[in-house]
Structure formats: C-alpha cells, structure tokens
Amino acid sequence: MKFEDEAKGAEKHMDILGSLIIDSARLLRAAFERRIAQAGLELTPGEALALINIADLDGSRQLDIAARMGVEPMTLCAYLDKLETLGLVERQQCSADRRAKRIKLTETSGEMIGSIRNELNVILTQATEGLSEENNRILREALVLVNANLQATVPSAALQTAPDESR
Amino acid sequence: MKFEDEAKGAEKHMDILGSLIIDSARLLRAAFERRIAQAGLELTPGEALALINIADLDGSRQLDIAARMGVEPMTLCAYLDKLETLGLVERQQCSADRRAKRIKLTETSGEMIGSIRNELNVILTQATEGLSEENNRILREALVLVNANLQATVPSAALQTAPDESR
DNA sequence: CGAATTTCATAAGGCACCCTTACTATCTTT
DNA sequence: AAAGATAGTAAGGGTGCCTTATGAAATTCG
Known part of the structure; x- marks a missing residue:
C-alpha cells in the first residue's frame, strides 16, 4: 500500500483552521x-x-x-x-x-x-488583546464569510437561499 | 422600547465576534x-x-x-x-x-x-471560498492569538503551562 | 364551504462534547 | 518504607443541538 502523505504539508494549514475554530468555540464557551x-x-x-x-x-x-x-x-x-x-x-x-x-x-x-x-x-x-484593530476587523469579516459558506452547504439551506438542488 | 441604546453600537461589534466564533464552530462541526x-x-x-x-x-x-x-x-x-x-x-x-x-x-x-x-x-x-490568501493567513493567526488569550484565562492554566518543554 | 396541507410552538427522546470526581497502579521523593 | 504525585480510566453529569411527532391554528384549494 502506498501512502500519499506528501501532500500533508499542503493540507496541514487547512485542517488546522478547523481545529482553531473548534478550539476557539470551546474555550470561549x-x-x-x-x-x-x-x-x-x-x-x-x-x-x-x-x-x-x-x-x-x-x-x-x-x-x-x-x-x-x-x-x-x-x-x-x-x-x-x-x-x-x-x-x-x-x-x-x-x-x-x-x-x-x-x-x-x-x-x-x-x-x-x-x-x-x-x-x-x-x-x-x-x-482579542494584542490583535490590531485592522486584523480584528478582518477576523470578523472572514468569519462572516466562513459562516455563510458553511451555511450554504447545509442541505435544507436550499429552501432558504440557494436555487440550486443539483444534489 | 424607547430606551436609548447608544452604547450598544460600541459593544455590538464585540459580542458579535463571540457569536461568530460559536456559530462557525457549530456549522463546521x-x-x-x-x-x-x-x-x-x-x-x-x-x-x-x-x-x-x-x-x-x-x-x-x-x-x-x-x-x-x-x-x-x-x-x-x-x-x-x-x-x-x-x-x-x-x-x-x-x-x-x-x-x-x-x-x-x-x-x-x-x-x-x-x-x-x-x-x-x-x-x-x-x-474559505472567496477568502484571500492573505486574509486566510490573518484569520488563522488571529485565532491562534485568541485561543492563547482565552487559554490564559483558564484558572488551572498555571498548571498547564509548565510541563511542556520537550518540544 | 369544507378538506387537505402547511406552519407555529412544543413534547419527547437522543447523540455528541466535554467536564469533574474518584479510584488503581505505578513512579518519585523523603 | 511511607507519603505524595502522576497516568490512565470508570462513573456520571451538564450543555448544546438535533430529529421526530403532536396539537392547534392558518392557508390553500377542490
């Protein structure tokens, strides 16, 4: 069996984002x-x-x-x-x-x-201590975008927003 | 109903961040x-x-x-x-x-x-679709910072910080 | 008009996450 | 050797959120 772990480095910064968000939520709560x-x-x-x-x-x-x-x-x-x-x-x-x-x-x-x-x-x-005003704004905007993107992947969201049901 | 919520505007962008993070986590999960x-x-x-x-x-x-x-x-x-x-x-x-x-x-x-x-x-x-590479990076860095800040507020965090020097 | 369907709130029940407390077996310290 | 700290875990609880089912009221429609 051959493993394709070569791509791991490239993916790493991706799956870290997932952990970051989930960790933030847990800590925040x-x-x-x-x-x-x-x-x-x-x-x-x-x-x-x-x-x-x-x-x-x-x-x-x-x-x-x-x-x-x-x-x-x-x-x-x-x-x-x-x-x-x-x-x-x-x-x-x-x-x-x-x-x-x-x-x-x-x-x-x-x-x-x-x-x-x-x-x-x-x-x-x-x-948010130590976070610049600018980055604070970007953080919020990025999260708004992320939330909208994720919301769009919810199956039932098709009823509310998306006209596409090519599922 | 006729209350003046002038201060609300200032706080609003704050408590929104909390909701954003928690929402992201829920949607992501x-x-x-x-x-x-x-x-x-x-x-x-x-x-x-x-x-x-x-x-x-x-x-x-x-x-x-x-x-x-x-x-x-x-x-x-x-x-x-x-x-x-x-x-x-x-x-x-x-x-x-x-x-x-x-x-x-x-x-x-x-x-x-x-x-x-x-x-x-x-x-x-x-x-992260639609998020620039730059803002993606800022998002991750900001979350790292936020997590560290929140971690520091955990009462028992004093115990946690020490035992990790073998890295 | 009256029957079928949809919608609002809710009762009931379930899964997942994560924690605290308490216990055993094993180190470490004195 | 005795006392205390530490690794893993059994037991149990609180919270968040969901799905399904139900009753009542509104809306659609034959």
Missing part, C-alpha cells in the same frame, strides 16, 4: 460559562446568548429568533422555557396569528442583559 | 459530521479529530495527545476507546513508565486518516 457563574447569573451560555438576541429582536416570534440565532426552533424553545421560568421573558399571544407567540422582555430583564453584555465584553476584550 | 457520515466513516467529529492529532503524534502518551488537543485526558480516553474498538489505534505499554501507554496507529488506519483529511480538506476549501 468555557470562559463565558465561568464568568457567568462568577457573576452569579443563573444562566447557561446558550440561554444568555438567546436573551441577548431577544434583546435585539424584542417582540419577535420564536421562529424568527431561532433563525437569527441559527438554531432549530426546538432548541430555542428550551431556552425560552428557562428564561420564562426566571421571569426574564414572556410569551405573549400574537394577535395576527394565534398559533404564534411574541417573545417580550420583562422589565426586570434589563439588569440581566446589561450584566451579560458586560461579561461578554470583558471576555472578548481579553480574547 | 455539523458540516464535518455530515461529510463523515456520507463518506461512510463510522466516527464522530471528535473521534476523527483525535485520530488526526494522533497521526501527528504517533507513539505519544495520552496526556500529551490530550494536551495537544486541548481537552481533558478523560475526554481523549473515551475517543481512544472507540478508535481502539475500530482497530485504528493500539494502546501499548510504555517501557519507561508502566503507568503510561503509548498510542500507536495500526496499519489499517492509513486509509481512514486519508479519508478524514480529505473530507476536512473539502470542507475547509468550501468554507
């Missing part, structure tokens, strides 16, 4: 989790991020929020259960469509949202 | 999982990545491989159980330290490793 716990906020990272997204989309329906977050509606539903239990959001009947519910922030949520944003801010400031 | 399944490789992404790392560190002990991967020894242990069951790696007694085991690739693993590298390659080529 862990750091966020630690900070949230330290700050005494009784939320998981997923719930906290959901709340942040809801803050930007106050009054939206669950489908829209889930789409914005890039998760399945069911995944968001679980977060909302928790957030509602904690009194941070409310599910209100949508008058236009009685199947749907509008997710509204409660008055008491403001403080929590501020705290979460603050923790996020600290973490990301630490994480 | 999902894409990898799909491709691995399609290719008929009976591995999870974590197991596959472990195997790739082992390929670069053939004959190392589990602690070193775990450190390289950035996971706890126990996490790696579970991957190894699976990889060993599949006949892709072997645990060999380390002659110098009978507590330790050296992880060796089996002969049959070459094919699997090639397949995994290939799938990774395809995914990452897709993911």
